[in-house]
Amino acid sequence: xxxxxxxxxxxxxxxxxxxxxxxxxxCDPAAVTAVYDGDRSGLDGLWKALAVDLGLAGxxxxxxxxxxxxxxxxxxxxxxxxxxxxxxxPFLTSSVVATVLLLAAxxxxxxxxxxxxxxxxxxxxLSTVPxxxxxxxxxxxxxxxxxxxxxxxxxxxADVLLVPVRTAAGIAVxxxxxxxxxxxxxxxxxxxxxxxxxxxxxxxxxxVLGDAEHAIRRALEAxxxxxxxxxxxxxxxxxxxxxxxLKERRQFGRxxxxxxxxxxxxxxxxxxxxxxxxxxxxxxxxxAAGDLDLPVATAVAQAYCSDLAVxxxxxxxxxxxxxxxxxxxxVHLYLKRAKADQIAFGTPDTHRARLGAxxxxxx
Amino acid sequence: xxxxxxxxxHRRVERFLAAHDPAxxxxxxxxxxxxxxxxxxxxxxxxxxxxxxxxALQAEVDGLFDDAGAPDNxxxxxxxGLGMAAPTILRFxxxxxxQRFLRPLWTGEEIWCQLFSEPGAGxxxxxxxxxxxxxxxxxxxxxxxxxxxxxxxxxxxILLARTNPDVPKHGGLTYFLCDMTDPGVDVRxxxxxxxxxxxxxxxxxxxxxxxxxxxxxxxxxWKVANATxxxxxxxxxxxxxxxxxxxxxxxxxxxxxxxxxxTPELHARLLGLWVEAEVARLTGQRLRQKLALGQPGPEGATxxxxxxxxxxxxxxxxxELLGEDGLRYSDWSMTRPDxxxxxxxxxxxxxxxxxxxxIEGGTSEILRNIIAERLLGLPAxxxxxxxxxxKELPR
Ligand SMILES: Cc1cc2nc3c(=O)[nH]c(=O)nc-3n(C[C@H](O)[C@H](O)[C@H](O)COP(=O)(O)OP(=O)(O)OC[C@H]3O[C@@H](n4cnc5c(N)ncnc54)[C@H](O)[C@@H]3O)c2cc1C
Numbered sequence: 227x228x229x230x231x232x233x234x235x236x237x238x239x240x241x242x243x244x245x246x247x248x249x250x251x252x253c254d255p256a257a258v259t260a261v262y263d264g265d266r267s268g269l270d271g272l273w274k275a276l277a278v279d280l281g282l283a284g285x286x287x288x289x290x291x292x293x294x295x296x297x298x299x300x301x302x303x304x305x306x307x308x309x310x311x312x313x314x315x316p317f318l319t320s321s322v323v324a325t326v327l328l329l330a331a332x333x334x335x336x337x338x339x340x341x342x343x344x345x346x347x348x349x350x351x352l353s354t355v356p357x358x359x360x361x362x363x364x365x366x367x368x369x370x371x372x373x374x375x376x377x378x379x380x381x382x383x384a385d386v387l388l389v390p391v392r393t394a395a396g397i398a399v400x401x402x403x404x405x406x407x408x409x410x411x412x413x414x415x416x417x418x419x420x421x422x423x424x425x426x427x428x429x430x431x432x433x434v435l436g437d438a439e440h441a442i443r444r445a446l447e448a449x450x451x452x453x454x455x456x457x458x459x460x461x462x463x464x465x466x467x468x469x470x471x472l473k474e475r476r477q478f479g480r481x482x483x484x485x486x487x488x489x490x491x492x493x494x495x496x497x498x499x500x501x502x503x504x505x506x507x508x509x510x511x512x513x514a515a516g517d518l519d520l521p522v523a524t525a526v527a528q529a530y531c532s533d534l535a536v537x538x539x540x541x542x543x544x545x546x547x548x549x550x551x552x553x554x555x556x557v558h559l560y561l562k563r564a565k566a567d568q569i570a571f572g573t574p575d576t577h578r579a580r581l582g583a584x585x586x587x588x589x
Numbered sequence: 590x591x592x593x594x595x596x597x598x599h600r601r602v603e604r605f606l607a608a609h610d611p612a613x614x615x616x617x618x619x620x621x622x623x624x625x626x627x628x629x630x631x632x633x634x635x636x637x638x639x640x641x642x643x644x645a646l647q648a649e650v651d652g653l654f655d656d657a658g659a660p661d662n663x664x665x666x667x668x669x670g671l672g673m674a675a676p677t678i679l680r681f682x683x684x685x686x687x688q689r690f691l692r693p694l695w696t697g698e699e700i701w702c703q704l705f706s707e708p709g710a711g712x713x714x715x716x717x718x719x720x721x722x723x724x725x726x727x728x729x730x731x732x733x734x735x736x737x738x739x740x741x742x743x744x745x746x747i748l749l750a751r752t753n754p755d756v757p758k759h760g761g762l763t764y765f766l767c768d769m770t771d772p773g774v775d776v777r778x779x780x781x782x783x784x785x786x787x788x789x790x791x792x793x794x795x796x797x798x799x800x801x802x803x804x805x806x807x808x809x810x811w812k813v814a815n816a817t818x819x820x821x822x823x824x825x826x827x828x829x830x831x832x833x834x835x836x837x838x839x840x841x842x843x844x845x846x847x848x849x850x851x852t853p854e855l856h857a858r859l860l861g862l863w864v865e866a867e868v869a870r871l872t873g874q875r876l877r878q879k880l881a882l883g884q885p886g887p888e889g890a891t892x893x894x895x896x897x898x899x900x901x902x903x904x905x906x907x908x909e910l911l912g913e914d915g916l917r918y919s920d921w922s923m924t925r926p927d928x929x930x931x932x933x934x935x936x937x938x939x940x941x942x943x944x945x946x947x948i949e950g951g952t953s954e955i956l957r958n959i960i961a962e963r964l965l966g967l968p969a970x971x972x973x974x975x976x977x978x979x980k981e982l983p984r
Contacts, residue, residue, distance in 0.1 A: 263922075352916060413919065414917060417921065478713045548711060552782065579853075
């Protein structure tokens with residue numbers, strides 16, 4: 227087995243700068259902070275600029291199904307940038323998780339997602355572990371769906387919900403129009419990825435995939451693998467911003483960054499973030515290559531990057547002093563995103579336990 | 590210590606309660622009477638709310654009064670008054686200041702805040718730029734303070750200001766008691782990470798403070814402020830506590846009520862932190878036993894350091910333990926609380942608010958410097974500004 231490429235191609239670098247430019251224009255920290263007060267007015271425009279104008283929604287969709295035919299490596303680059311901006315957009319939930327799921331189905335939903343004319347969300351709690359228990363909705367006569375799933379990410383932005391439904395044969399996936407679902411916004415720790423509780427009461431749904439369990443788990447695995455890249459982006463922002471701040475901020479007649487105690491902290495953080503970069507890139511490359519090592523790569527990336535992104539954000543708050551505790555200064559957005567990301571697709575201890583089983587180190 | 594003391598004190602409390610039934614006495618009347626009976630803070634001198642008894646007996650007295658349904662003296666809203674202003678006034682105040690300020694402070698009639706930090710003077714508190722200029726019997730004070738917790742409901746403030754810019758920074762400071770209702774005091778809310786605005790910016794424009802509200806000598810502000818800070822650190826980190834109280838109590842509750850979320854790793858982490866919380870509790874107990882009346886030294890820094898780290902690790906663990914529920918928050922709206930409510934709100938609030946524990950009252954980095962330099966006697970960091978008159982420092 228040859229080593230996977232953990233660097234970035236020129237094409238990927240170009241993609242990064244286009245995404246960064248759009249975010250610079252459409253996603254300033256004040257607009258992101260406003261979502262905490264319920265002002266989501268700028269979000270449709272931001273998502274359209276990314277999904278449609280840049281064509282990011284179709285990144286993982288093959289060209290013959292209306293997409294860009296790119297790979298998880300490019301999606302990972304996008305997520306790094308979205309993490310860096312704490313961008314409140316449904317790329318991970320719709321363009322990664324829902325899209326990967328639909329790749330296994332024959333449906334005209336996929337080209338719609340790819341074109342950005344539709345946005346979908348898989349109806350599971352954000353904390354669902356790829357190989358853990360899956361919630362499901364009941365199906366009644368005439369394919370009517372009933373049940374409640376809590377803490378779903380991407381449901382607020384979606385017009386289509388992909389609903390896991392338990393049938394005699396296993397788990398199937400139905401598509402449900404959000405208009406016929408009860409989507410109740412949740413006051414979330416991370417409002418930049420606001421959750422919703424979704425209730426279906428005798429809702430009409432359309433069968434998209436019959437024997438869907440494997441596809442659902444693959445989609446969640448892809449989400450977990452690529453979440454590491456978002457976490458990398460969060461951590462990089464925290465590191466870069468803190469370094470810049472401590473070069474400027476003076477106390478005791480000196481730049482604070484000149485105190486060795488802080489230099490060492492930042493050197494450790496830099497070492498950690500570089501390590502995250504390797505782990506996250508490895509998971510993305512393994513996903514792109516369809517590598518058999520993917521479950522190990524994902525578990526390693528999640529176990530490592532989840533904690534490190536939190537550490538980076540906590541260090542950023544601490545090393546900014548009082549300003550780090552304010553609402554006006556954006557570092558809190560990253561702390562909230564990092565902490566929620568740590569729980570998303572399973573907490574690090576869950577991934578370490580998964581890993582133990584995969585590598586023959588069971589408890 | 591006299592062995593009969595607790596018993597004698599017990600009887601004294603009972604006699605007081607017999608004469609002042611909390612159920613039928615008006616709240617303030619009752620609190621003032623308790624103060625006048627010397628049963629407010631028993632370690633304070635007689636005549637100032639105490640009986641000159643060891644601090645260790647306080648918990649017992651409070652317990653007896655709590656059991657009898659005694660009214661609350663707004664302890665939580667007045668942490669800065671009770672934990673910081675009062676011991677500093679007791680130590681440095683004139684008799685008139687002690688008579689004027691201590692009783693309404695203790696009863697909660699007058700809430701206090703702390704006007705120390707400024708945009709340019711945080712960790713480097715001695716760099717304070719707020720100017721106080723003498724004009725006969727008053728001082729005219731102008732400048733900007735920041736991160737002032739509770740300024741929006743405070744009646745008085747402890748204030749650090751520069752009275753002499755011509756000497757090196759530590760020597761030119763004076764400590765004042767500032768009336769927050771003075772027309773020159775402008776309090777503006779500063780919203781914080783939790784959504785609420787517990788702290789403020791405070792703009793001081795020609796505020797006039799009578800010289801009789803100066804605490805300690807002119808130019809002695811740094812020494813007085815350090816007494817306050819040492820008290821603050823003990824007040825924050827070294828409270829008397831029961832086993833499993835505070836943050837650890839919240840997390841063990843979450844563990845006990847969420848069996849479905851238990852994993853071996855979380856269990857090991859919880860037990861590790863439980864041990865640390867218990868040891869921290871015992872360390873606080875030991876520190877309180879060691880402390881002389883009202884005069885803590887730099888050793889409080891260790892308690893505050895541990896307290897902050899544990900609060901942060903425990904609240905972080907609690908969110909992981911809650912899993913899906915940890916993704917939810919209670920309320921982001923901008924409220925103006927009058928206290929920090931670590932146990933009354935959700936785990937997400939605790940997690941976010943606890944980040945401030947290692948910043949407020951001296952950051953953990955500064956506390957480590959204090960431990961290293963003042964307790965261990967290690968060489969100090971090179972100081973580029975120590976001998977230069979404050980006004981010549983680059984800003
Ligand atoms: C919730 C909260 C409530 C507060 N309430 C009050 C209040 O009521 N009244 C009041 O006066 N103040 C209050 N403060 C202010 C607090 O005391 C200051 O924020 C603190 O002293 C740090 O100052 P700063 O914010 O300017 O950070 P800075 O001094 O700019 O520090 C930035 C970072 O550099 C680190 N650092 C600084 N110097 C060194 C060094 N020599 N070596 C190593 N690291 C160093 C710090 O530890 C910090 O991590 C409050 C703060 C918070 C967060």
